[in-house]
Amino acid sequence: MSYVPHTELERSEMLAAIGVARTADLFTDVPTQVRFPALKLPPAASELEIMREMQALVARNFEIDPHLSFLGAGTYHHFRPAIVDYVLSRGEFYTSYTQYQAEVSQGMLQALFEYQSMICRLTDMDVSNASHYDGATALAEAALLALNVAAGKRSKIVLSPAVHPQYRAVVRTYLRGTQAATIVGDEDGAADLEQLKRLLDQNTAALVIQNPNFFGQCEPIEGLAEAVHHAGALLIVLTDPISLGLLRPPGAFGADVVVADGQCLGIPPSFGGPHLGIFAARMAQVRRLSGHLVGETVDANDRRGYVLTLATREQHIRRARATSNICTNSALCALAAATYLSTMGKRGLKQAAELCFHKSHYAAVEIGKLKGFEINPQAPMKPFFKEFVVRLPAPVSEVNAHLRKQHGIIGGYDLGRDDPHLKDHMLVAVTEVNTRASIDRLVAALGEVAK
Amino acid sequence: MSYVPHTELERSEMLAAIGVARTADLFTDVPTQVRFPALKLPPAASELEIMREMQALVARNFEIDPHLSFLGAGTYHHFRPAIVDYVLSRGEFYTSYTQYQAEVSQGMLQALFEYQSMICRLTDMDVSNASHYDGATALAEAALLALNVAAGKRSKIVLSPAVHPQYRAVVRTYLRGTQAATIVGDEDGAADLEQLKRLLDQNTAALVIQNPNFFGQCEPIEGLAEAVHHAGALLIVLTDPISLGLLRPPGAFGADVVVADGQCLGIPPSFGGPHLGIFAARMAQVRRLSGHLVGETVDANDRRGYVLTLATREQHIRRARATSNICTNSALCALAAATYLSTMGKRGLKQAAELCFHKSHYAAVEIGKLKGFEINPQAPMKPFFKEFVVRLPAPVSEVNAHLRKQHGIIGGYDLGRDDPHLKDHMLVAVTEVNTRASIDRLVAALGEVAK
Amino acid sequence: MIGHKIPTVYERSVSGRCGVTLPALDVPEAPLPAAELRTDCGLPELSQLDVARHYLLLSQRNFGVDSGFYPLGSCTMKFNPKINEQIARLPGFAESHPLQDPDTVQGNLALMFELQQWLAEIGGFASVSLQPAAGAQGEFTGLLMMRAYHRKRGDMKRTRILIPDSAHGTNPASTTMAGFTAVELPSDARGNVDLEAVRAACDDTVAGIMITNPNTLGLFEEHIGEVVRLAHACGGLVYGDGANMNALAGIARPGDLGFDVMHYNLHKTFSTPHGGGGPGSGPIGVSARLKEFLPGPVVEYMRDANGARYVSAMPAESIGQVSTFYGNFGMLVRAYAYIRQQGAEGLRKNSEHAVLNANYLRVKLRDTFAVPFDRPNMHEFVCRGAIDGTGVRALDVSKRLLDYGFHPPTNYFPLIVPEALMIEPTETEAKPTLDAFIEAMQAIAKEAVNDPALVKGAPHETPVKRLDEVKAARELKLCDQVKTATNS
Amino acid sequence: MIGHKIPTVYERSVSGRCGVTLPALDVPEAPLPAAELRTDCGLPELSQLDVARHYLLLSQRNFGVDSGFYPLGSCTMKFNPKINEQIARLPGFAESHPLQDPDTVQGNLALMFELQQWLAEIGGFASVSLQPAAGAQGEFTGLLMMRAYHRKRGDMKRTRILIPDSAHGTNPASTTMAGFTAVELPSDARGNVDLEAVRAACDDTVAGIMITNPNTLGLFEEHIGEVVRLAHACGGLVYGDGANMNALAGIARPGDLGFDVMHYNLHKTFSTPHGGGGPGSGPIGVSARLKEFLPGPVVEYMRDANGARYVSAMPAESIGQVSTFYGNFGMLVRAYAYIRQQGAEGLRKNSEHAVLNANYLRVKLRDTFAVPFDRPNMHEFVCRGAIDGTGVRALDVSKRLLDYGFHPPTNYFPLIVPEALMIEPTETEAKPTLDAFIEAMQAIAKEAVNDPALVKGAPHETPVKRLDEVKAARELKLCDQVKTATNS
């Protein structure tokens, strides 16, 4: 299906206006030896054919039934109100570019301003950018911000081992270019906050934690910010936005930067992307933020309006000295999150968070009753939110294969993939989409592998 | 999921303004003995639950794969460009009512005006209404129009037996109220146009034919209109809009009214509805048409604009003497058809029609080679468009069960349902969505039941 | 934008352009029947991008419930839940074919069966058919059933249908189509159908009465019991126009009031979108004595040697089909999903709040816009829209509302109230919206006094100003271009 | 409408309102951790209808490709096929979880594998990773790979990256992030990077050169072969900024020109929508010597005792992950569907017509708006937007274009052309649209002479007029309401 609209006649009129005979003649600057390669690609498909082909392709996936999935670990099946996709499907939104012409971009600008506002309230922070690629890159940019604040005087990032392993990997990749920077703290997978605090020193730019952490547990954050600030470092907190419907926001316990992946806010899992990087900070850092910021102002007639602001931080103005190289971000996902948050509202988000809490606890209690299964063996006393660890009486891959093949259930995440000490440990996620019946089915299915 | 937004506070403020204590007090006019019945309905479902439940319900249907379906007989799987649903999903369109306030309805009015224009061109008629419920009701209204034209002087409708049986049934229902009217012609399922012509007389208000007819065949329409007009009657033609990409339009051979079901124009089968009633006529009948008409005009500043016009025909003005009782119509389906027709355009529709033609002929030839199968036994010489009749060596229901259970194929329509003479005859539809591979699969599967 | 006029698809058309690619022909060509061919089907030629832009721009010049408050009386412009749109598009529903073997569409049939049951329960009827495509077709269907009922009993002389003068135009129009004569009944001083007139009209030529309750004034008929009794006493039947069922669902069942037959407008009470005029759906419910006359197919649940399943069936004395196949199934899906989301409590809550909103508007507006029948109303009410002494008429007020971002109420209906504005807020509107509307109405009333030309010249902020309807009807341009010679 | 300002979600918020109902709790309540709770999460409270209207009205104040011509240079605002949106929403793709067992997502992995192959084929590279989320991240990734490559060879002193002064801002910004120093190279009189400057800069501290070809002037680098040779000769690598690949697909392969590494912007060349700023996708292609440094996971096809299947793998010397999971898979689906619909011929046709359209605009506009480097261009060109002697600047012309219903070109970039207007029509625009744009530009040039205030005061027809950017930056209001005490 070609989307080139030109008719023969138009083409020849245009070529005549330009003064060349054929379209091929427009490419004389291209060295002849490489010009017009014969690409080996499948032949063009019509719309009818491509849909049929894609349906065949998608049929090669196991068809996941969200309420029978207990896989989380950073990407979740949460409730997505239909209105979110209704909004996202508006052509004026999704076919637009960044809001360089504010007068015809007030729709997206206001929506992003409101997104920023809701993120600030949810995290209890002063300022939010208009989105980052995803949670992991937002975290990496937060680490860079901390190093930037330290202005070369501090080069150590203390990174909790209870931060999502892929996020830790991305932070490491991002710091590869920052020669002096070192990352410590996560060498020992079992290190707790007390141990991490001991690593804080004059060379520390930031402490990075996740709360609820990768294992779903609430960290004992009392006094943490004070300790970090006392060392002159920043506290960076990676969080779960759904949990903030119920749990104390990082801003309230002194975080300097709060980052999160916003996929849970109305965005489909989509095999891991596109997701949404949430990035919120204190006003003190506003000029060091990466990404777009939308600000309120007035027009020539004193009417309220919105613009991209503080562009002097950004690459297209500041170039080599920009706070970040980010250009394209995840605006449409921010719009999804804004729609989601305004639809759910104060009560809806709280209720969703409560459902996650109670259902995951029900699942944990029931699984814990099975012989050979242990819940949160490493930290049985920590409160948890929607995910918990189960030590299984058999390898995770075997258990998951059984769940899937015999029961159509997608089991939890195999923690042994990242940490050999956690062999036979599974991270189970339970959200508001899992019904009691589906939890009971999981428990019964696990019972079949109980020892 | 309740869509009532009221907060407690608002409710009490409003009740106070009205001067009643509780909402229940608003219903004192309702006799107490019937007030507030306890309805036996399932409890309310949330959005998450309703989607899950509907998915479970839909899973109780056999999942039809359009390219493996050969069932037509009035409802078809044709190609529907994705852009059609994009347009239909615009809230401004689908959440609006009839265009009583033209100044804020120019979008739909212009789209409907363009729909009328495209239907006129496609059928080669002078005027089209803005939609009827479906093809069958459009046909029934056409018959009423013919009786209306005859103004009590003619009461006979000659109805071809080769008109879709359900359409004939609907015409009969609609004429139940028109005391004097009689319907003749379709008593003998095998009656051809020559026989029907012989029924034309001074009491005949209209001859109604379908072309291509219910069996997919082109009727020998040469001289037909002349004969009908000579008898002082109207020629009403039910047609297939897709066929008009390729075949001579009814307007060109003298039809007075052209009706059709527009489902094939970008509308999903949806178990038979909502579909689209197409209704086009000669200018002479414009004041007798049923349904809305959109006309072009100018505004107070002489700018072009569109309005509903000739409303004096309609029930809300003319009441008991209206040309029809129709109020709600099928506007959104007309919008779908307009989007479809403007996307397909002159070339696209022709190509679709050609594909239907060639693929159905390929299927007919291949099936005709099977032992015990005969193609169009009643009319082997008539050209056909996208459907054809096959006499099977076994009962249609058995063959279809075999096709479905062994091959996932939905076979054709069992003509014996309507006409015992056509026992073991199947009406097979082939469109551009059926691939050669799927046709070959059908042929091979039929081969398994060949004698 | 300066280029104000949106060109039509024909004005955008360029010869040789095409918006789609179809699959290449993968079978041998068959010889085309030369005599039957045309060369040009007359469609415009656009690119897909042209089409996308065209309809996007057009849509922005259209006002829907999602654009703003739409208190169009009698039309029940409530929120159309987005989830229902997703559900109706599930391929299992959307791709299903009406002539498939019933065993392969048990999901569809189960849905229809339950919806029949639910509607019967809500309306207090013995049985329901989902066939009719809209309210007016429901009326026509119901009247044909009444006709068949009387005929079946050999009672051939019942040719008249009594209809209050406040009735919607479809009532008399359907009556004529069904072969009856419509007899208009006056309304009384309280906005009810005049009981004496009913009494006087009832005789053995009366096939039945068609009554809308609450009526189009938004008022519950205070003598409904007596009206029904009178109709029945003379051998007639009672038809209920269910367009206003959104005031009664969960509040009272027409069947319990003695109605024999009623249509439901799924596109009003049960939130299926109006689609710019349609499609809708107008199922019909009946009391036991009319059950066998229902149009078919209806869905039945059957249990036999082959197991339990849903089947479609034709009632014994059916008046026949009124449309092809199963009615507007796509709308049934949405209505099913809606009722399932509401439950009994939700339906009652909806009615209560529709009535609450309408009464709130009435008491807040009545000092500015007189309410001729000023008593507690149901889901809507009718006021006078003209502003005395200013020359400003209901139409002007309506047009001025457009400038304030509101869709106007229904104008000049019901006919018994001069300068009528018929206001139906629906239950999905919240108080701040109603308050803003009240403010706008009051502001317009002031403008009418201070600057009547402003109001009479309205709207000022819409893409076009008032349109010349006389010219449209007189010069009749119904088609973009004259028929061309190429077109055959 | 008179009520002009669209209230924010917080202004619409009413305490106690809620837009959703969630399922009731169906398990026993667990004790909540009291110390960890908050009482108010600070979100606004709206009905679902409020939300629908809010975003519908906002959308109508936003301009997309579907609203009109959008010749925003360097951004490739082409038509976004609607079918691709449907495909990406197929539940099998949308609901799939990145941590599922690879055996359960063979469809996804097959798609990624083929897309890797196709992109490699189109760009002339040995291997591709789909990880990067956008072009800028692709750059950063590529630079990290170049760094790793040199280090692997023990070549630690290469700290400099050469970048032409016409480059996009992300190039130097990414360079800094990757730990290099950006060295700016001047352009020559024909709009090429100055060959002498390249020659002079090349030494053993050069890690590589970052080059955009065609460059941001829309010009094919005339000495590209020599530039690549020089970079390679001094031991450096060549990074290609693939943002302009939409001019080259099917025309020339950067790999064939000697490029070592390049990112693709799927949201430009391969039609995935820009979404109001993102998400995009920036896969990276490399020559054989960089293959092992690619970020992972990449998808490989494997055949062993357990049969043939797709697996995800980490290249041996991988720089690591640059984002979680598999990159922006949803965008990969759309790009896959797009390439599959184009085929080799279609891709070439697209490039040809993008270039045809841009040259047509150039020759038609150059007499009115001077083109500093006036030679045959590729997919875009840059002209001077100021109108001499009138005080009208490129920005004013841009703003006035809004009144004509067009989105303006990119302003003031590239930096080397003063008063730059960078115009990229893309191939999906037809001649009538280009002609209308030419007419508008010429009309504005006349207006600038006859009525400069009109142009300098533009836009006049937009929902807001020019906005006070200084106030926005000085008074910094980035959040709707001050933090409230309740908020913890």
Ligand SMILES: Cc1ncc(COP(=O)(O)O)c(C=O)c1O
């Ligand atoms: C009172 C009343 N009766 C009947 C109808 C006709 O219903 P429909 O438009 O569904 O045919 C309407 C529609 O507005 C109505 O308001």
Ligand SMILES: Cc1ncc(COP(=O)(O)O)c(C=O)c1O
């Ligand atoms: C030439 C050029 N390089 C790089 C980029 C950055 O790409 P992205 O926005 O995908 O990060 C852009 C985007 O506009 C560009 O035009």
